[in-house]
Amino acid sequence: MTEPLTTPAHIAQSIGLTTEEVFVGHHAGAAKAMRLENVTVTFGGRAAVRGVTFDAYQREVTALIGPSGSGKTTLLRALNRMHDTVRSAAVTGTVMLGDTDVYGRSTDPTLLRSRVGMVFQRPNPFPTMSIYENAVAGLRFNGVRKKSLLDEAAESSLVAAALWDSVRDRLKVHASTLSGGEQQRLCIARALAVEPEVLLMDEPTSALDPIATKRIEELIGELKDRVTIIIVTHNMQQAMRVSDRCAFLLMGEDRTGELIEFNSTSKLFSEPDDPRTLDYINGRFG
Amino acid sequence: MAGGIFAVLLIAFVVAMATQAVPAFSKLGVSFLWGSNWDPAHNHFGVLPFAVGTIETTVIAVALAVPIGLGTALALAYLAPRRLRAPLSTAVELLAAVPSVVYGLWGLVAVAPLFRTTVEPQLTSVLGWTGLLGGPNQGVGLLLAGVILFIMVLPTMVAISRDVLAAVPHDQVEGAMALGATRWQVLRKVIVPGARVGLLGAFTLATGRALGETVAVALVIGNSAHLAPSLKANAGTIPSLIVSSFGEASGTQLNVLFAAALVLLVVGIGVNALARVFVRSVKRSGAASVTVA
Ligand SMILES: Nc1ncnc2c1ncn2[C@@H]1O[C@H](COP(=O)(O)OP(=O)(O)OP(=O)(O)O)[C@@H](O)[C@H]1O
Ligand SMILES: [Mg+2]
Numbered sequence: 001m002t003e004p005l006t007t008p009a010h011i012a013q014s015i016g017l018t019t020e021e022v023f024v025g026h027h028a029g030a031a032k033a034m035r036l037e038n039v040t041v042t043f044g045g046r047a048a049v050r051g052v053t054f055d056a057y058q059r060e061v062t063a064l065i066g067p068s069g070s071g072k073t074t075l076l077r078a079l080n081r082m083h084d085t086v087r088s089a090a091v092t093g094t095v096m097l098g099d100t101d102v103y104g105r106s107t108d109p110t111l112l113r114s115r116v117g118m119v120f121q122r123p124n125p126f127p128t129m130s131i132y133e134n135a136v137a138g139l140r141f142n143g144v145r146k147k148s149l150l151d152e153a154a155e156s157s158l159v160a161a162a163l164w165d166s167v168r169d170r171l172k173v174h175a176s177t178l179s180g181g182e183q184q185r186l187c188i189a190r191a192l193a194v195e196p197e198v199l200l201m202d203e204p205t206s207a208l209d210p211i212a213t214k215r216i217e218e219l220i221g222e223l224k225d226r227v228t229i230i231i232v233t234h235n236m237q238q239a240m241r242v243s244d245r246c247a248f249l250l251m252g253e254d255r256t257g258e259l260i261e262f263n264s265t266s267k268l269f270s271e272p273d274d275p276r277t278l279d280y281i282n283g284r285f286g
Numbered sequence: 287m288a289g290g291i292f293a294v295l296l297i298a299f300v301v302a303m304a305t306q307a308v309p310a311f312s313k314l315g316v317s318f319l320w321g322s323n324w325d326p327a328h329n330h331f332g333v334l335p336f337a338v339g340t341i342e343t344t345v346i347a348v349a350l351a352v353p354i355g356l357g358t359a360l361a362l363a364y365l366a367p368r369r370l371r372a373p374l375s376t377a378v379e380l381l382a383a384v385p386s387v388v389y390g391l392w393g394l395v396a397v398a399p400l401f402r403t404t405v406e407p408q409l410t411s412v413l414g415w416t417g418l419l420g421g422p423n424q425g426v427g428l429l430l431a432g433v434i435l436f437i438m439v440l441p442t443m444v445a446i447s448r449d450v451l452a453a454v455p456h457d458q459v460e461g462a463m464a465l466g467a468t469r470w471q472v473l474r475k476v477i478v479p480g481a482r483v484g485l486l487g488a489f490t491l492a493t494g495r496a497l498g499e500t501v502a503v504a505l506v507i508g509n510s511a512h513l514a515p516s517l518k519a520n521a522g523t524i525p526s527l528i529v530s531s532f533g534e535a536s537g538t539q540l541n542v543l544f545a546a547a548l549v550l551l552v553v554g555i556g557v558n559a560l561a562r563v564f565v566r567s568v569k570r571s572g573a574a575s576v577t578v579a
Contacts, residue, residue, distance in 0.1 A: 113465065120461065126480075190461075
């Protein structure tokens, strides 16, 4: 993690933290965008993922990897309180977004979700809205009315999602006319337009062909300077290509997912601390 | 295949009605369709008062059914406490199965007195300035017919709307939630627009039923052959005219009744066709499913 030429105190100040907050912990030099502490998600009393603790750092991509059913999606959805609508679901432990307690009593989930965006596995643009309306949907939800602001946000988010050049002449066209990869980039633009601090992505390329996948991966690299990314991926090559740090989840005997290892991506894939990680990356299970 | 059978049936209907109606047209021309004097004893067969009555009762019914039906359907699909949704939905479905004559009788013996003593006086004091509520409070009349029709079409409207609203893909709902939409915004901006094609179907069905309802309307509308000067006045609709005078009608009057039925049939088909055109244009403009490369 290389920071611009500024003093540690300056970095800390610029992101609203004390120097100590920034440098406590085992990854000195980077600021934490999101902190998970002992996070457990249960459905009807049965834990799907248990006791997960790790931090996601600013200007980094954190990947969640692990076999199917290890609770990657479940864990990711705990970070923007998407489980709120599932009645059987309960989240315990602590999730911090900066210094906001995500599950704090006074935290408004809709406000929180505008700070923690999400991109889903299947592209899900709103089919009844135009490309433009999709791009600004989040801003409208958040009460932005002013046309000039919406126009600006539509353009800049579509530019950021590498979609502007191909759609600038057909902004009024329905989003369902786009290809799958374009739809997914529109969903990324839509999420970026609200200027979230963190962007959660759940296997964002699993429904896309290799070329569209490559473009999204490049995009992730370009975006990480403006938003902290936490991405779930099944594809270990992808995790290696796009992520800086990696969390490996695996379900234990009781089929509950647990965090086996959290490490820098290069370390995790070259000399992991845990033998189970090695087994997984060598394709021995999952 | 089935479509072909229905098309044949439809043509058979039109032909049967038309055959019976032709003598009316050959004798009276077409102007009786918009004549306002209905007096069979003196050979006056103006159908306009009934056509207007049909439209007025339908408009009242649909104007009430659309917002209330949509609200109820949203509540049943998304808002009501989960434990209440199933019993409430069952209740709505049962209501849809009540025969219309029962609605009519209930309207006559239970609702009409309430209208006379309470609803009409209250409404008149609030909305009297519109000039739509002149005349005595008598219970039966145009307004009661419209309201009974509304109550009759509501269950069907709610049952269908609830299903199409509940069928909006969950990933759309989550997509909006993940952008910070409130529950209300999700309903308004994603669920209702996502279900609009189906909602339009529910709306068309309700309109069709209101246009054609016979017995219940005949019981509560007061059966007058005059253009109603007020929402509280007696009136008539084409179906109520047919059902109340078919028994003693003969000769030209019988042919005129068939002509009126034909008009109703054409209007019914027209409403349906209009809805179809609208549905098609909505579909073309992109309600299509998400394509994935
Ligand atoms: N809404 C739910 N109700 C009950 N159980 C659930 C629910 N959602 C997920 N689970 C359970 O949680 C466990 C973890 O599922 P999850 O979808 O998080 O796995 P995943 O790691 O994302 O898998 P995949 O790689 O296949 O996407 C599974 O056993 C699943 O059955
Ligand atoms: Mg998953």
